[in-house]
Every structure is written in C-alpha cells, then in structure tokens.
Amino acid sequence: MTLSITRATAMACLLLAASWASASAAPAKIEFWTFSMKPKFTPFFNNVVRGYEAAHPGVKVEWVDFPWDVIQTKLVTRIVAGTPPALVNLNVPWADEYARDQLLQPVDALLGEARASFIPSTLQDLTFKGHVYGFPMYSNVAVVAYNKEIFRAAGLTRAPRTFDEQLAYARQIAQRTGKAGICPSLAKVDGLMMQQGLPLIENNRAVFNSPRHVAFLRKLADTYRVGGLLKEGLFLEDNFPSVMNAYEGGRVGMLIAPPTAMKRLQADAPDMYALTEVAPAPLGPTGIADGGWLIHFAVPKGVDSKLLPEVGRFARYLTNDANQLAFARQASVFPATVKAANDPFFVSTPPNAGAAERAVAAGAVSMPHSRTMYVAGIEDYDELRRALVKAVEAGVTGKQDIQAALSEAVAIWNRKLAQ
Numbered sequence: 001m002t003l004s005i006t007r008a009t010a011m012a013c014l015l016l017a018a019s020w021a022s023a024s025a026a027p028a029k030i031e032f033w034t035f036s037m038k039p040k041f042t043p044f045f046n047n048v049v050r051g052y053e054a055a056h057p058g059v060k061v062e063w064v065d066f067p068w069d070v071i072q073t074k075l076v077t078r079i080v081a082g083t084p085p086a087l088v089n090l091n092v093p094w095a096d097e098y099a100r101d102q103l104l105q106p107v108d109a110l111l112g113e114a115r116a117s118f119i120p121s122t123l124q125d126l127t128f129k130g131h132v133y134g135f136p137m138y139s140n141v142a143v144v145a146y147n148k149e150i151f152r153a154a155g156l157t158r159a160p161r162t163f164d165e166q167l168a169y170a171r172q173i174a175q176r177t178g179k180a181g182i183c184p185s186l187a188k189v190d191g192l193m194m195q196q197g198l199p200l201i202e203n204n205r206a207v208f209n210s211p212r213h214v215a216f217l218r219k220l221a222d223t224y225r226v227g228g229l230l231k232e233g234l235f236l237e238d239n240f241p242s243v244m245n246a247y248e249g250g251r252v253g254m255l256i257a258p259p260t261a262m263k264r265l266q267a268d269a270p271d272m273y274a275l276t277e278v279a280p281a282p283l284g285p286t287g288i289a290d291g292g293w294l295i296h297f298a299v300p301k302g303v304d305s306k307l308l309p310e311v312g313r314f315a316r317y318l319t320n321d322a323n324q325l326a327f328a329r330q331a332s333v334f335p336a337t338v339k340a341a342n343d344p345f346f347v348s349t350p351p352n353a354g355a356a357e358r359a360v361a362a363g364a365v366s367m368p369h370s371r372t373m374y375v376a377g378i379e380d381y382d383e384l385r386r387a388l389v390k391a392v393e394a395g396v397t398g399k400q401d402i403q404a405a406l407s408e409a410v411a412i413w414n415r416k417l418a419q
Helices: 002-024 042-055 071-081 092-100 108-117 120-125 148-154 163-177 186-195 211-225 240-248 260-268 270-274 308-318 321-331 355-369 381-396 402-417
Strands: 028-035 059-066 087-091 135-139 143-147 254-257 276-280 295-300
Touching: 028 071, 028 308, 042 059, 042 308, 042 321, 059 308, 071 087, 071 295, 087 092, 087 308, 092 295, 108 135, 108 308, 120 135, 120 355, 135 308, 135 321, 143 148, 143 260, 143 355, 148 163, 148 276, 163 211, 163 254, 186 211, 186 381, 211 381, 211 402, 240 254, 240 260, 254 260, 260 270, 260 276, 260 355, 270 276, 276 355, 295 308, 381 402
Parallel strands: 028 059, 028 087
Antiparallel strands: 087 295, 135 295, 143 254, 143 276
C-alpha cells in the first residue's frame, strides 16, 4: 500500500511539473529589423507577422523599423552586446563589410530548397568567399525614357542599345536640335566604369588610367564638348532632381532612371509624359544592367543556434513569391524571386498603356541582369571616389588632359592602397 501511494504521488508530481513547464515555456521569439519602412509599409509587415504567427502558434514575431541612417549603429551595438536581431534589412555594400568583419552568418543551410526560387544574380550579389549572406528581397533597374519629339527632330528612330550609342545619340541631338542628349551620373563613374567592363583595381593597385579608361573618358569628353551632356548636375552626388527637371522642361532628350520616375513625370509634366517612350536601358559589355541596388535580409552573428531553424523558416516565408510580389507592387520595385518577377504585373503591358506601365515592363526585361555595383574592402573609399570623380570632371570638361588627370588620381589611390 505504501509503495503504491508513493508511486502515485511521484507520478502526480511529474505530471504537475510537466504541466508547469509547458505553461511557463516562452514561445520562440524572432525579432527582425527593416529600415525606413514605416509608416508606408506598416500594413504589409503587420500582415506578414500575423500570417506567420497564425501558421506557427509557438512563435512570436516582432518587427522593428529604424531610419536608414540609424540601423547600422543599432545593429553593431546589439551584436557587441550579444543580443542581435534574428534578421536585419541590409544593402549589399553593408552586408559585404559586415561579412568581412564576421558580424554576419552565412545562410546557405537556411536557404534550403528556396535557393532555386531566387533570381541567380541576386544570390551572386550576396555571395562572399563562396557563401551566401542573405535572403534577397527586392532590387531595381534603370530604364531609358526618351522624348519622341526630340528624337524625331534629331533623326533618331529607336532607343539606344549600347552606352556608346547613347553618347552618339546625345551628340546627334545636340548638333541637330541644340538640346542636351543625356546626363549620366558621373559622380558614380566608378560603378559606370565597372558596368562597362573597366576595372578600377587589379592586384591591389588602381588601374583606371589604362588606354581603355582614357578612351572611355574621351567619348564622354567629345559628347560634352558638343553639348550632348547636360551640364547642370553632371557631377552632383544626386543629380536626379536636376535631370528630372530638365527632362520635364524638354531640355534633354533622354532620361536614365528607375521606372518610378515615369509616375512623377505623369503627375508633374503630363504634356511631356505624353511625348515619352520607354525602353530597357542598355546592358554593359559585362551583361550587367544599370541601376541595380539589392536589398535583402541577413542573419547577424550571435543569433542563438537553436533558433536558427525557425529563423530560416521565417526568412523563407518573408521573402517567398507571394510576399515579394505584394511588396514590390506597393513599393514600385522589382522582386528578387523568379516567379514573382515574371508575374503579369511586371511583364505584361495592357493595351493603350502609358509610359509608366511600359517602364515597368522594360525594367522587368533587365531585372535578371541587375547587379549591385560597388567597390569593396577599402577604408575611406568615399575619399578615393571623390579623387576619381575630380579627375573625371577635369578630363571630361577639358580642364586637364584626360591621361594626366586619371594618372594623378591613380597615384592617390595607390598611396592609400599601399598602407
């Protein structure tokens, strides 16, 4: 009798303890960060959280949004403190820097079968030293918009198909109409050179004073000299406002911009909008499209290894076809998954479509070729880039011999690279 009571009591205690443990066990918590998404995209991310929590009752998801210029400081602080978020929104240059500093974890194992769903170029953007460091979410590309009236006056009948042809068109527009043809963002000439297959650095030495680089700048200088390049804003860090104003005013024949620019044109200058045709922006010799800037979700260093399987499940859900399509449509960007990027919303042009709709379809053609162009692994790179831009400006505007200007900038770069 005593043994029976003891066993019964022990079993009751065990059951009670198990009940207490079950009741007190906290749900798995996934904290993910975005930058500059509130308030416009609050409904989207709240719906993502609700949908995932409903399908996974044992998981609590917390969404935190920071301004873009704050999130990096917040992230490093939390990583150092050992309390990082499970996922964080980053662009590719940030991810590359953090991966080199071992502040991010590779996500190869977490991608699983979802790897095949992403556009290959988006995974290439996030591959550092053979490992993938993020779940691609969205990107963008540029299109070429052109004024049909200016093109007719210049004797042009179709969109340019190469960068050289863009410059030739710009010269022809200037010579026949007295208007500028185009205004590339030469403050970002480093990315333009890379897109055109002109390396900036080889074997840890700057090489952008080669004959090929000089020839490239000479084409720009020739176009500038005859008035083919819009002078206002040509070397500004952000020249989009001035170029957009010039296009709206009919003072420049071509506009290289993301498809969303057509919405602004439609609202601000409907008469000019009616005269606008749109085509995919030319690919460089590298096969890379202009205007790419991938945004993704990365896994910081220090996330609990026991939580990683759930983090992977949530990241795959967050970046799946349906969510990417819904976000991209709202944000006027392009999704990073193959299926979403080929949705009729992007690739089909309705009858009587305007330039805004045609711009989306033109961008979709280029999206598989979109890459984020940047220079990685150099301290104080902005200082070096300014030296390059100063040299390009001197050469293009005729203030200095192109070879001499580039060689001076190369010397500045190589002194820095040798440190």
